Amino acid sequence: MGNGVLPAGTGFASGGRYFLPLTSSEVIAIDLAEGRAVARTSPRDGAPLGNLICHRGSVISQNGEFLDCYDQIDVLRKRSELQLEREPDNVEALRTLGEVAYNEERLSDAISLLERAYRAAPDDVETRDVLAECLAAALDGDFAAHGAKLPLLKELQDGGMARQLMILRIEAQGMLQAGQRLASADSCLKLYALAGDPEEMLSIGRDHQTAISRWVESQLAAIWRESSEEEQNALQGLIEGEIAKLGPEPRGESLERFLAFFGTLPPTESLRLRHARELALAGQSLEAQQLFLDLEKSTDPA
Numbered sequence: 001m002g003n004g005v006l007p008a009g010t011g012f013a014s015g016g017r018y019f020l021p022l023t024s025s026e027v028i029a030i031d032l033a034e035g036r037a038v039a040r041t042s043p044r045d046g047a048p049l050g051n052l053i054c055h056r057g058s059v060i061s062q063n064g065e066f067l068d069c070y071d072q073i074d075v076l077r078k079r080s081e082l083q084l085e086r087e088p089d090n091v092e093a094l095r096t097l098g099e100v101a102y103n104e105e106r107l108s109d110a111i112s113l114l115e116r117a118y119r120a121a122p123d124d125v126e127t128r129d130v131l132a133e134c135l136a137a138a139l140d141g142d143f144a145a146h147g148a149k150l151p152l153l154k155e156l157q158d159g160g161m162a163r164q165l166m167i168l169r170i171e172a173q174g175m176l177q178a179g180q181r182l183a184s185a186d187s188c189l190k191l192y193a194l195a196g197d198p199e200e201m202l203s204i205g206r207d208h209q210t211a212i213s214r215w216v217e218s219q220l221a222a223i224w225r226e227s228s229e230e231e232q233n234a235l236q237g238l239i240e241g242e243i244a245k246l247g248p249e250p251r252g253e254s255l256e257r258f259l260a261f262f263g264t265l266p267p268t269e270s271l272r273l274r275h276a277r278e279l280a281l282a283g284q285s286l287e288a289q290q291l292f293l294d295l296e297k298s299t300d301p302a
Contacts, residue, residue: 005022005023005024005026007023008021008023008048008049008050009021009049009050009051009052010051011051011052012052013032016032016033017029017031017032017038018030018032019052021049021050021051021052022049023048025042025048025049026040026041026042026049027040027041027042027049028040076096076100077100080092080093080096080100081093081097084097089116091117091121091127094113094114094120095113095114095117095124095126097113098112098114098130099130101113102114102130102133102137107134107137107138107141107146108138110134111131111134111135111138111146111149114127114130114131115131115152118131118156128156128158129158131152131156132153132158132163135152135153135156136166136170136205137205139153139170139174140170140173143170143173143174143178144177144178147174147178150174153167154167161194164194165191165194165195165202165203165212166202168191168194169187169191169202169215171183171184171187172184172185172187172188172191172216172219173219175187176219176222176223176226181223181226181227181231181235182231182235185220185223185235185238188220188223188261189238189242191212191215191216192216192242195212195213195216198212198213198257198260198261199211199212199213200212202215213257213261216261217260217261217263217264220261220262220265221265223235224265224266235265236266239262239265239267239268240267242258243267243271250271250274251274252278255271255274255278259271259272
């Protein structure tokens with residue numbers, strides 16, 4: 001079950017399997033004949049689970065604070081398929097089957113169903129959210145196969161900061177994978193411009209996060225390494241344009257923020273030296289020493 005993961009309550013038996021809720025908000029299916037776990041799933045909202053009761057095609061979870069009800073996948077699938085036979089453009093049925101396909105990791109099928117639901121009801125918030133999450137998972141997993149869907153993901157922009165950052169991250173990552181290094185760099189610059197705090201968390205898939213400055217810094221370092229001399233010159237021009245925005249003598253928080261995103265690139269070495277001296281004068285000797293050591297390793301003769 002994993003370290004620290006325990007049963008969250010009692011489960012139920014159905015179809016030769018015992019469905020057990022876990023403290024990780026997952027449910028595992030145990031084959032009663034073989035005595036081993038054969039499948040696992042979790043609610044998309046990550047809601048904590050409790051004792052499970054199966055009743056008339058639904059699963060009821062009671063955890064001491066809340067009572068949640070979930071439809072069984074097979075029952076839900078059949079009900080939605082019948083609904084689509086009667087109404088081929090029924091948004092709820094299309095969205096439901098799309099969510100089922102997504103949870104079963106059939107991403108192409110999920111995108112097709114959810115896009116149909118979205119086209120039938122473009123303003124349906126739930127459909128837009130699920131489709132955006134599914135597209136993000138597909139583009140993160142295989143940009144080469146699903147890259148043509150990037151414009152659709154952009155179409156689903158909801159104005160929220162989290163989705164804007166997610167779309168730019170996926171675009172930057174995908175463009176680099178596709179060999180379009182300057183396009184990837186442009187998306188990184190947009191992330192830098194949009195982000196506030198360099199330590200703001202950036203979502204990577206459904207389960208991981210990292211500081212946005214560290215992600216952009218790492219991405220730009222990869223772009224620089226893979227670029228031709230001509231591309232590096234173009235990238236240097238972009239970076240110098242951002243440096244110019246800092247003013248004639250950048251210092252303090254604005255300089256520190258800039259270096260958090262760009263500080264591993266050769267064109268920023270003079271700024272790193274300035275920042276190291278600034279730290280030393282402020283009595284932050286350990287931070288200054290680390291910067292000086294990093295600069296010492298530089299291959300840039302400047």
